[in-house]
Each structure stands twice: as C-alpha cells, then as structure tokens.
Amino acid sequence: MESKHSLLKSFRFAFEGLEVAFLKGRNFRIQVFIGFLAVVLGTILKLSMSEWLDLVLVISLVLILELVNTVIETIIDIVNPDISERVKIAKDVAAATVLLASVGSVIIGALLFIPKLFR
Numbered sequence: 001m002e003s004k005h006s007l008l009k010s011f012r013f014a015f016e017g018l019e020v021a022f023l024k025g026r027n028f029r030i031q032v033f034i035g036f037l038a039v040v041l042g043t044i045l046k047l048s049m050s051e052w053l054d055l056v057l058v059i060s061l062v063l064i065l066e067l068v069n070t071v072i073e074t075i076i077d078i079v080n081p082d083i084s085e086r087v088k089i090a091k092d093v094a095a096a097t098v099l100l101a102s103v104g105s106v107i108i109g110a111l112l113f114i115p116k117l118f119r
Contacts, residue, residue: 058105
C-alpha cells in the first residue's frame with residue numbers, strides 16, 4: 001500500500017505519537033525514566049556490547065508494548081466506551097503484556113547489573 005504522505009511527514013507523525021504518549025501517558029513517562037536510569041547505570045558500569053544489546057532490547061520492548069497497550073485501550077474506548085466484561089478482558093490482557101515485559105526487564109536488569117555492582 002502506497003502512502004500518500006512523504007517519508008518526512010511519516011516520521012513527523014511518528015514523533016508526534018511519541019510526544020502524545022509521553023505527555024499524556026504517566027506509565028510511559030515512568031518507563032522512559034527507568035530506561036534512562038538503566039542507560040546511565042550501564043554507562044557507569046561499562047556494559048559490554050552484548051549487555052548493551054540486551055538492555056536496549058528490553059527497554060525497547062517495554063516501551064513498544066506500552067504504546068501498543070495505549071493504542072488498544074484507546075481504540076476500545078472509541079468503539080465501545082461502555083464497560084463490559086469483554087472490554088475489561090481486552091484491556092486487562094493488553095495491560096498484562098506490559099506487566100510481563102516489565103517483570104522480564106527487571107530480571108534481565110538484575111542479571112546485568114548485580115554482578116557488576118558486587119564484584
């Protein structure tokens with residue numbers, strides 16, 4: 001499917017989406033902040049290239065899933081603003097994806113950082 005927008009405009013739309021997510025999404029801001037702290041700690045502890053790869057992947061995964069969760073919840077609110085059991089299930093499962101990624105990222109962060117902090 002051919003886009004009717006220029007590549008530059010498409011990037012602008014994507015950055016506008018990030019801006020909206022950051023300004024309106026408390027959880028997204030928290031996750032960006034924690035990711036930033038992890039990058040700072042990784043710099044201080046001089047992570048190896050493969051450790052950086054792991055860290056960047058888990059930070060990206062959590063942020064991407066938070067964005068997808070926001071999209072799912074927003075679409076559900078537009079299509080069906082009434083709370084029903086099916087709406088609750090969809091929203092809860094979307095939120096669970098972010099929770100699982102966040103727990104996984106904490107475990108990976110611990111595996112990366114704890115050995116370097118206590119050597």
